[in-house]
Amino acid sequence: MTDSWATTAPGEARAAPEDHRAAPDHHTVLGTDLHLELRGPGLRTGLMDALREAVRTGRLAPGARLPSSRSLAADLGVARNTVADAYAELVAEGWLTARQGSGTRVARRAAPRTPAPAAPRTRPARRRATYSLMPGAPDLAGFPRAQWLTAARRALTRAPHEAFGYGDPGGLAELRTVLADYLARARGVYAAPERVVVCSGFVHGLTLLGTVLRARRVRAVAVESYGLRQHRKVLTDAGLRTPALPLDGYGTRTGELAGVRGAGAVLLTPAHQFPTGVALHPDRRAAAVDWARATDGLILEDDYDGEFRYDRQPVGALQGLDPERVVYLGTASKSLAPGLRLGWMVLPEGLVAEVTAAKGEVDWASSALDQLTLAEFIASGAYDRHVRSMRLRYRRRRDQLVEALDGRPDLRVTGIAAGLHAVVELPAGTERSVIEAAAWQGLAVSGLARFRHEAAEPGPDALVVGYGTPPVSAWTGALDALCRALP
Known part of the structure; x- marks a missing residue:
C-alpha cells in the first residue's frame, strides 16, 4: 500500500509524511487561491474539465502557476491523489507543464494564427498622432512624484485610525481645513472649512449641484456660448435647460442674464474663459452678482486654472464678491494631474446640507489617503x-x-x-x-x-x-x- 504523501504531481517536490495529530491544516494559508467549480460524473474528470475550461477561456493565463496538489486538494475537499492525477494527465495532454522546483504551470502554447487583413483600397491613412x-x-510628466511620495508617507504616518473609515461626505477635515486656508490666501475665496465639500473633480461637483438645483425647482442654468459640451450634458442630464450667453472681448455678457427665461443659476469661467481665453470684465462680474442677488440665483464659478496667470498677479475669484451667491469650484486636475480625481466646492452656507445630502451619507468618491496626501502637500508648501x-x-x-x-x-x-x-x-x-x-x-x-x-x-x-x-x-x-x- 502506498502512502498518500508519496504520490506527487510531476515537478513537485516529495512532501514529508503528514502528522494528523498536528494543528488544523495551514497549507491553504500558504498556497495560491484558485476558484474552480467541479462538474461531471467524477471528481477527477470534473477537476480536469474545470482546469481545461479555465485555461481555454484565459482565466488561467499561459505561465500561471497552479496551487500545489496538497493545497488545492485541501481547498476543494478532495483527496490529494485526485488532484495529482488530474495534473499529471493534463501535463500529458499539453495543457500544463511541470518542472522540479518550478511547480505546475499553465503551458505557454502558441496563439492560433489569424489571416492578415486585406489591404485597404482607400488612400493611405493619416499618421497616428505623435x-x-x-x-x-x-x-503629466511634470507631476511631482518624489514630493508627492514624501507627502504620502508623512500623511500615512500621522493619520489617525478614524481617517480610514467611511468618512464624512464633505471630505476629511484635514483637507478641508488646509484648502480653506490656501484658497483664502491664493485665490481670495471666503472658505470656512465647514463650507468646503471635497469631490472627485469638477464634473462630479457639477453633477451634485445639478441634482440640488433641480430639487430646488430651478429650470435652467445659463452657460457661456463657448465651453465644454460635457458640462452642458451634465446639466441637461439633471433635467436643466442650458441657454447660452454671448461672449465678446470683455468676456461673457452677464448683463443679459435678466432676459434668460427660467434661469436660476449661471455657470461661468471668469478668471480665464474656456476656451476663448478672455477674463471677465469687472463690470460684468458685478452684473452677475447683482443678478444673483436680485433673483435669488446662484453663480457656479469654474476656477479651472486660476493659479496660472503670467502677465500679472492672478485675478481673485469671483466668489469673494458674494460668498452667499457664488459656488466656487476648483480641482487639482490642472495644477497637479486629473488622475488624482480630487476637486472641491466652496458653498454658500445655505447650500452645504443639500449638497452633502446629494453626495450621500458617506464619502464614496475620494480616497482618504489621497485627501490626506494633498492636505500634507499643500500644508508643507510643496503645492505652492x-x-x-x-x-x-x-x-x-x-x-x-x-x-x-x-x-x-x-x-x-x-x-x-x-x-x-x-x-x-x-x-x-x-x-x-x-x-x-x-x-x-x-x-x-x-x-x-x-x-x-x-x-x-x-x-x-x-x-x-x-x-x-x-x-x-x-x-x-x-x-x-x-x-x-x-x-
Whole structure:
C-alpha cells in the first residue's frame, strides 16, 4: 500500500509524511487561491474539465502557476491523489507543464494564427498622432512624484485610525481645513472649512449641484456660448435647460442674464474663459452678482486654472464678491494631474446640507489617503512650489508659441497670458483644413468650433492650442508640427 504523501504531481517536490495529530491544516494559508467549480460524473474528470475550461477561456493565463496538489486538494475537499492525477494527465495532454522546483504551470502554447487583413483600397491613412496640443490637460510628466511620495508617507504616518473609515461626505477635515486656508490666501475665496465639500473633480461637483438645483425647482442654468459640451450634458442630464450667453472681448455678457427665461443659476469661467481665453470684465462680474442677488440665483464659478496667470498677479475669484451667491469650484486636475480625481466646492452656507445630502451619507468618491496626501502637500508648501515651477514652464511655452507665429499677419494669438492653452485665430474658412493638415503632420489639435454651444452664433475660425499638454521632450516637436500645418 502506498502512502498518500508519496504520490506527487510531476515537478513537485516529495512532501514529508503528514502528522494528523498536528494543528488544523495551514497549507491553504500558504498556497495560491484558485476558484474552480467541479462538474461531471467524477471528481477527477470534473477537476480536469474545470482546469481545461479555465485555461481555454484565459482565466488561467499561459505561465500561471497552479496551487500545489496538497493545497488545492485541501481547498476543494478532495483527496490529494485526485488532484495529482488530474495534473499529471493534463501535463500529458499539453495543457500544463511541470518542472522540479518550478511547480505546475499553465503551458505557454502558441496563439492560433489569424489571416492578415486585406489591404485597404482607400488612400493611405493619416499618421497616428505623435504629438498632442489638445487643450484641457497639464504636462503629466511634470507631476511631482518624489514630493508627492514624501507627502504620502508623512500623511500615512500621522493619520489617525478614524481617517480610514467611511468618512464624512464633505471630505476629511484635514483637507478641508488646509484648502480653506490656501484658497483664502491664493485665490481670495471666503472658505470656512465647514463650507468646503471635497469631490472627485469638477464634473462630479457639477453633477451634485445639478441634482440640488433641480430639487430646488430651478429650470435652467445659463452657460457661456463657448465651453465644454460635457458640462452642458451634465446639466441637461439633471433635467436643466442650458441657454447660452454671448461672449465678446470683455468676456461673457452677464448683463443679459435678466432676459434668460427660467434661469436660476449661471455657470461661468471668469478668471480665464474656456476656451476663448478672455477674463471677465469687472463690470460684468458685478452684473452677475447683482443678478444673483436680485433673483435669488446662484453663480457656479469654474476656477479651472486660476493659479496660472503670467502677465500679472492672478485675478481673485469671483466668489469673494458674494460668498452667499457664488459656488466656487476648483480641482487639482490642472495644477497637479486629473488622475488624482480630487476637486472641491466652496458653498454658500445655505447650500452645504443639500449638497452633502446629494453626495450621500458617506464619502464614496475620494480616497482618504489621497485627501490626506494633498492636505500634507499643500500644508508643507510643496503645492505652492510646484505651481510656481509649472507657471514658469507654461509661461515659457506660451511665449515660444507667440514668438513662433510672430510676423504672420494672417494668424493671431488671442486671450490673456494665462492658463494652459491659447487661441490662434485663422483666416476665415480654414479651421477644418488646418486641423486636417495637422493630423497629416502627426499632431492632434482642436478647433474652436468644437466648443460652441448649439444655439450660439458661429465665431471666428481658430485653433485652441493646449501648450500645457506635451511633456518637455515633445514640446519642440509639437510646436514645429503646428507651424508646418498652419497656412
